Amino acid sequence: MGIPGSGLAKGLAVTLRTMTRRSHTAQYPDAQPELPPRTRGVIGLFEENCTVCMLCARECPDWCIYIDSHKETVPPAAPGGRERSRNVLDRFAIDFALCMYCGICIEVCPFDALFWSPEFEYAEEDIRDLTHERDKLREWMWTVPAPSALDPAAEEPKEIGAARKAAEKLAAAEAKAAEEAKNAGANDGTNGAAS
Numbered sequence: 001m002g003i004p005g006s007g008l009a010k011g012l013a014v015t016l017r018t019m020t021r022r023s024h025t026a027q028y029p030d031a032q033p034e035l036p037p038r039t040r041g042v043i044g045l046f047e048e049n050c051t052v053c054m055l056c057a058r059e060c061p062d063w064c065i066y067i068d069s070h071k072e073t074v075p076p077a078a079p080g081g082r083e084r085s086r087n088v089l090d091r092f093a094i095d096f097a098l099c100m101y102c103g104i105c106i107e108v109c110p111f112d113a114l115f116w117s118p119e120f121e122y123a124e125e126d127i128r129d130l131t132h133e134r135d136k137l138r139e140w141m142w143t144v145p146a147p148s149a150l151d152p153a154a155e156e157p158k159e160i161g162a163a164r165k166a167a168e169k170l171a172a173a174e175a176k177a178a179e180e181a182k183n184a185g186a187n188d189g190t191n192g193a194a195s
């Protein structure tokens with residue numbers, strides 16, 4: 001059995017030790033938290049990129065992405081071609097009361113239509129208001145941070161390499177054509193002087 005009152009003394013010692021330390025409590029909302037730029041706050045939808053492929057809704061473990069669409073017939077690109085059909089988005093909504101912020105929907109989207117925004121201040125008094133429809137998801141896009149810069153040692157993106165090669169080829173062809181035109185002009189001058 002320990003000395004009577006030793007427990008109390010230990011407790012007071014802990015109190016005294018922690019009393020002098022700096023507090024970690026942040027007085028939110030007066031003090032805003034310093035969050036990493038890639039914080040998973042809310043999901044933004046870049047509607048123009050969405051092809052209604054349904055991959056995000058199928059892969060979401062919580063089944064909290066709701067998508068409705070209809071098909072539209074698009075006239076052929078060239079006369080005599082075949083008509084094509086495409087999906088048109090009618091509804092895109094995410095229920096943030098169910099979402100567990102796993103990010104699977106963003107990872108699987110093949111068309112870069114979903115993005116993380118660090119915004120987190122969207123608490124609601126009515127849980128139904130946590131279902132964000134497409135307009136609200138579109139608004140979140142304005143709060144998505146710009147992509148981070150490429151690693152200077154990274155391999156050049158294939159698209160940039162292909163564009164550079166095409167530009168170099170075009171410039172070489174133009175230079176060759178200009179040279180040929182110059183030579184043809186010089187030859188004409190020589191022939192004219194001889195005759």
Ligand code: SF4
Binds near residue numbers: 059094098105
């Ligand atoms: S973050 Fe996860 S849970 Fe939330 S909508 Fe996307 S896939 Fe579903």
Ligand code: SF4
Binds near residue numbers: 052054111
């Ligand atoms: S995965 Fe991307 S493109 Fe497909 S429905 Fe979802 S947001 Fe749209």
